[in-house]
Amino acid sequence: xxxxxxxxxxxxRQCRLADVGLxxxxxxxxxxxxxxxxxxxxxxxxxxxxxxxxxxxxxxxEVLVADHxxxxxxxxxxxxxxxxxxxxxHHPEIFLSGATAMGTDLSxxxxxxxxxxxxxxxxxxxxxxxxxxxAVVPGWGxxxxxxxxxxxxxPQMATAMxxxxxxxxxxxxxxxxxxxxxxxxPEDVTYQVLEIERGEIQEDTLERAEVIxxxxxxxxxxxxxxxxxxxASVLNGAVGATRPPxxxxxAKEGQMIGQSGRTVHPKLYIGVAISGQMHHMVGxxxxxxxxxxxxxxxxxxxxxxxxxxxxxYKEILPPFxxxxxxxxx
Amino acid sequence: MRTIVCLKPVPDPKxxxxxxxxxxxxxxIRREIPSIINPLDKKALEAxxxxxxxxxxxxxxxxxxxxxxxxVLREALAMGADRSILLSDxxxxxSDTLATSYVISAAIRKMSPYKLILCGDQTLDGSTGQVSxxxxxxxxxxxxxxxxxxxxxxxxxxxxxxxIEHGNMWVGVKPPVVLSVSKEMNEPRYITxxxxxxxxxxxxxxxxxxxxxxxEPWVGxxxxxSQMAELFMxxxxxxxxxxxxxxxEMVKRLADRLHRLGYC
Amino acid sequence: xxxxxxxxxxxxRKAVREFAEKEITPRMDAxxxxxxxxxxxxxxxxxxxxxxxxxxxxxxxxxxxxxxRIIVLEELGRVCPAIPMALQVHHMCTHAINAFGNEEQKKKxxxxxxxxxxxGVAAITDPSGGSDVxxxxxxxxxxxxxxxxxxxxxxxxxxxxxxIWVVVARTGEAGARGLSAFIVEGNFPGAKLGRKENKVGLxxxxxxxxxFQNCEVPKANLLGHEGEGMNIAxxxxxxxxxxxxxxxxxxxxxxxxxxxxxxxxxxxxxGKPISTLQMIxxxxxxxxxxxxxxxxxxxxxxxxxxxxIRCEAESALAKQFTCEAAARSARKxxxxxxxxGIMKEYAVQRLLRDALVxxxxxxxAEVGKLAIARHALNLFKS
Numbered sequence: 017x018x019x020x021x022x023x024x025x026x027x028x029r030q031c032r033l034a035d036v037g038l039x040x041x042x043x044x045x046x047x048x049x050x051x052x053x054x055x056x057x058x059x060x061x062x063x064x065x066x067x068x069x070x071x072x073x074x075x076x077x078e079v080l081v082a083d084h085x086x087x088x089x090x091x092x093x094x095x096x097x098x099x100x101x102x103x104x105x106h107h108p109e110i111f112l113s114g115a116t117a118m119g120t121d122l123s124x125x126x127x128x129x130x131x132x133x134x135x136x137x138x139x140x141x142x143x144x145x146x147x148x149x150x151a152v153v154p155g156w157g158x159x160x161x162x163x164x165x166x167x168x169x170x171p172q173m174a175t176a177m178x179x180x181x182x183x184x185x186x187x188x189x190x191x192x193x194x195x196x197x198x199x200x201x202p203e204d205v206t207y208q209v210l211e212i213e214r215g216e217i218q219e220d221t222l223e224r225a226e227v228i229x230x231x232x233x234x235x236x237x238x239x240x241x242x243x244x245x246x247x248a249s250v251l252n253g254a255v256g257a258t259r260p261p262x263x264x265x266x267a268k269e270g271q272m273i274g275q276s277g278r279t280v281h282p283k284l285y286i287g288v289a290i291s292g293q294m295h296h297m298v299g300x301x302x303x304x305x306x307x308x309x310x311x312x313x314x315x316x317x318x319x320x321x322x323x324x325x326x327x328x329y330k331e332i333l334p335p336f337x338x339x340x341x342x343x344x345x
Numbered sequence: 346m347r348t349i350v351c352l353k354p355v356p357d358p359k360x361x362x363x364x365x366x367x368x369x370x371x372x373x374i375r376r377e378i379p380s381i382i383n384p385l386d387k388k389a390l391e392a393x394x395x396x397x398x399x400x401x402x403x404x405x406x407x408x409x410x411x412x413x414x415x416x417v418l419r420e421a422l423a424m425g426a427d428r429s430i431l432l433s434d435x436x437x438x439x440s441d442t443l444a445t446s447y448v449i450s451a452a453i454r455k456m457s458p459y460k461l462i463l464c465g466d467q468t469l470d471g472s473t474g475q476v477s478x479x480x481x482x483x484x485x486x487x488x489x490x491x492x493x494x495x496x497x498x499x500x501x502x503x504x505x506x507x508x509i510e511h512g513n514m515w516v517g518v519k520p521p522v523v524l525s526v527s528k529e530m531n532e533p534r535y536i537t538x539x540x541x542x543x544x545x546x547x548x549x550x551x552x553x554x555x556x557x558x559x560x561e562p563w564v565g566x567x568x569x570x571s572q573m574a575e576l577f578m579x580x581x582x583x584x585x586x587x588x589x590x591x592x593x594e595m596v597k598r599l600a601d602r603l604h605r606l607g608y609c
Numbered sequence: 610x611x612x613x614x615x616x617x618x619x620x621x622r623k624a625v626r627e628f629a630e631k632e633i634t635p636r637m638d639a640x641x642x643x644x645x646x647x648x649x650x651x652x653x654x655x656x657x658x659x660x661x662x663x664x665x666x667x668x669x670x671x672x673x674x675x676x677x678r679i680i681v682l683e684e685l686g687r688v689c690p691a692i693p694m695a696l697q698v699h700h701m702c703t704h705a706i707n708a709f710g711n712e713e714q715k716k717k718x719x720x721x722x723x724x725x726x727x728x729g730v731a732a733i734t735d736p737s738g739g740s741d742v743x744x745x746x747x748x749x750x751x752x753x754x755x756x757x758x759x760x761x762x763x764x765x766x767x768x769x770x771x772x773i774w775v776v777v778a779r780t781g782e783a784g785a786r787g788l789s790a791f792i793v794e795g796n797f798p799g800a801k802l803g804r805k806e807n808k809v810g811l812x813x814x815x816x817x818x819x820x821f822q823n824c825e826v827p828k829a830n831l832l833g834h835e836g837e838g839m840n841i842a843x844x845x846x847x848x849x850x851x852x853x854x855x856x857x858x859x860x861x862x863x864x865x866x867x868x869x870x871x872x873x874x875x876x877x878x879x880g881k882p883i884s885t886l887q888m889i890x891x892x893x894x895x896x897x898x899x900x901x902x903x904x905x906x907x908x909x910x911x912x913x914x915x916x917x918i919r920c921e922a923e924s925a926l927a928k929q930f931t932c933e934a935a936a937r938s939a940r941k942x943x944x945x946x947x948x949x950g951i952m953k954e955y956a957v958q959r960l961l962r963d964a965l966v967x968x969x970x971x972x973x974a975e976v977g978k979l980a981i982a983r984h985a986l987n988l989f990k991s
Contacts, residue, residue, distance in 0.1 A: 124478035133570030136473035179605030206487035207518035339600035536624035538658025
């Protein structure tokens with residue numbers, strides 16, 4: 017009999033586990049502990065033995081597994097049916113999944129099946145004094161935050177943004193493995209995956225780049241400029257510059273970002289040795305995440321960044337490149 | 346062959362700086378902000394128009410919104426939709442995604458038979474991304490999200506490309522199906538002056554809850570499982586988070602953060 | 610009196626704004642550099658219906674009218690004022706043919722102009738003086754079934770991008786009554802293009818010279834009657850040219866306000882955005898006021914034209930006020946920018962140059978004031 021009050025969906029595609037599932041597990045364990053609630057990690061798919069063993073080391077009280085050949089490829093209706101049956105049988109209070117391509121799709125269908133509320137892409141989770149799930153949800157492009165809860169339906173569901181919560185520490189495996197029914201037929205698989213295309217489309221122009229690494233006067237000389245190109249390379253991004261490097265010939269005119277250059281809308285902007293004067297910053301106003309690296313803690317760019325690092329770029333970029341490379345192996 | 350495009354009018358982001366929060370009612374004051382067609386829904390409409398050019402049929406635009414969004418529907422008609430339906434009723438106010446999807450699915454059921462339902466992955470304001478899948482669930486048909494290409498296969502099916510982490514997947518699916526599109530899907534066409542005149546001759550019908558067969562209680566505020574406990578505007582736009590410590594520590598934390606955000 | 614725009618007009622504004630922002634913005638650097646109109650956009654503009662906005666449907670246009678035309682030109686001008694400068698002269702050409710041409714002429718030329726196969730020209734200005742229309746020297750003598758045209762026309766917008774020219778020349782006595790108008794095609798024997806001017810502003814609207822050396826114009830291309838030339842020229846200017854130029858000014862004013870407001874909200878001095886400083890606020894208030902007044906004056910002319918109400922004084926007022934206001938506000942916007950305002954990377958200096966060119970184009974401010982005075986002096990006669 018399944019005892020867990022909080023179930024966390026262990027998203028996986030072709031047996032590769034998504035980090036967001038682990039992050040949610042960490043958060044669930046954190047909010048469950050003070051009130052003695054239990055947390056289950058829920059896995060759906062096929063040929064999952066290795067993955068299941070791995071999951072036990074993350075601290076969940078129970079690992080629920082639905083393993084069936086018809087589940088080997090993700091299909092939202094078949095996965096949702098399996099989860100619906102399990103939830104109706106075991107009545108968890110809360111069901112959490114990642115706000116990913118799979119998670120958003122799957123939990124939306126599941127919530128409709130269960131006629132329950134679903135809080136989307138939350139950036140915070142807590143339990144109220146009545147043990148109801150409160151999800152902090154951004155809207156209007158992040159300009160508004162709302163606390164959402166579903167007081168009268170069960171389970172209370174939420175999806176969470178990747179990268180918000182912390183993964184739990186790995187530990188000695190604990191927890192029971194409990195198989196759950198996967199009563200599905202071929203009719204439940206309503207679409208066929210024909211092929212998977214790997215890899216991002218290379219964005220080669222600054223305006224379309226999702227990641228931009230830009231350098232400023234503080235780079236110092238042309239010989240060191242290659243560090244920016246290396247960082248851009250490991251992040252699949254493009255290299256930009258402020259005016260002084262272009263004037264000095266370290267970068268091309270077309271790479272200049274700012275009032276007199278390009279206006280860009282990357283998802284990630286990393287400004288290296290850039291002071292952050294207005295006529296450059298207007299060029300990156302809409303960047304989703306701004307990272308600033310500068311030796312001068314008073315540099316204006318630190319008032320317009322999401323993540324700031326004070327230090328010498330020559331000491332920061334080389335280890336950073338190595339750390340990023342680790343993730344792609 | 347009927348294609349239904351679900352469209353939401355959203356407040357124009359160019360005017361979002363005028364957003365105000367009413368501290369007493371915990372609601373957003375958005376009266377003076379003009380509406381536009383949700384950008385991803387516009388791409389869904391463009392996709393529907395392109396499919397109509399290939400396969401023929403009718404494109405109907407459906408929107409659940411208050412009555413002041415008629416200009417937005419007129420714009421959809423000018424773009425090329427054949428007719429449009431506005432679902433408007435005081436009873437629908439305060440709906441969460443479940444209640445919204447339920448009402449829209451009831452309207453779609455009334456428009457049977459249909460082959461394809463298209464909409465955008467998410468809206469600019471609420472941006473839950475949940476409605477397309479929930480509409481499909483209420484209609485008991487398949488759905489695919491993050492669609493960026495649609496091809497017609499033989500045996501009256503579709504070959505659909507959908508974005509996943511680190512790539513795309515091609516999927517075969519038989520209609521009727523709900524497809525929600527992502528930003529790579531297409532670039533919507535311009536509306537010409539002649540289109541504007543043509544659009545004025547097309548119809549906008551108004552349906553209220555009486556026109557729909559609503560059998561379940563999932564309507565409006567009272568039918569919405571999700572409730573708002575609190576609403577607030579965050580202080581600064583940027584997080585201004587300084588990563589401290591020795592360079593090696595800062596670097597590890599930065600790399601980890603970027604990894605979790607999906608950049609490496 | 611309803612000051613609200615109709616649903617149709619609001620949608621029109623939205624549609625043209627999207628087109629302008631996507632299609633014209635990338636062309637602007639090249640236009641500023643070469644001074645040339647992006648002729649590759651002409652076909653797209655034809656498809657959009659921009660070129661045929663005052664041409665009736667039966668001749669390939671959409672006939673949306675004069676107020677619609679003003680909104681279209683304003684939205685294009687918000688992005689790049691040189692574009693409506695060029696297009697408004699194109700409309701002058703289509704208006705002259707539509708209002709004064711016979712059925713064959715309309716059927717022959719209007720569809721081509723609406724589609725964007727070529728640009729249109731209204732060639733009135735002689736080297737002897739644009740303000741002195743009645744004194745023009747270009748002549749046309751009837752010989753058999755052809756008019757032989759001799760002379761030069763200068764400061765002609767769209768010259769080097771156009772194959773269809775409406776030209777006014779002297780067929781009879783000295784003075785206003787001796788003028789006639791013709792439709793001249795660029796490939797008629799004896800017609801050729803002269804110099805291209807290098808303007809300091811509104812770069813992107815070609816300004817050039819037309820040269821006629823025993824140019825043969827078929828009799829069938831006489832527009833209206835002999836002797837009607839002055840009337841055609843004046844009505845063309847009053848009904849189409851002045852509102853068109855006023856729309857150019859409106860475009861400049863919109864752009865100027867946007868630049869000034871954005872800069873004022875972003876630029877930080879003494880620890881705060883400069884928009885908190887009262888003198889900056891005064892400048893912004895002045896620019897905003899100029900824009901609102903200019904818009905009301907110009908829209909009114911569009912409305913009057915659509916109602917077929919005579920608007921001599923009103924159109925002179927709209928043109929004269931709007932272009933002066935554009936220059937005045939552009940200067941204020943430069944002040945708001947401080948030293949950045951006179952750097953070429955910032956748009957405001959270009960907008961001032963655009964306004965300076967707009968002021969005398971299509972009728973000097975002085976001539977405009979004469980028209981207004983004429984009207985005012987008739988008001989309280991007993």
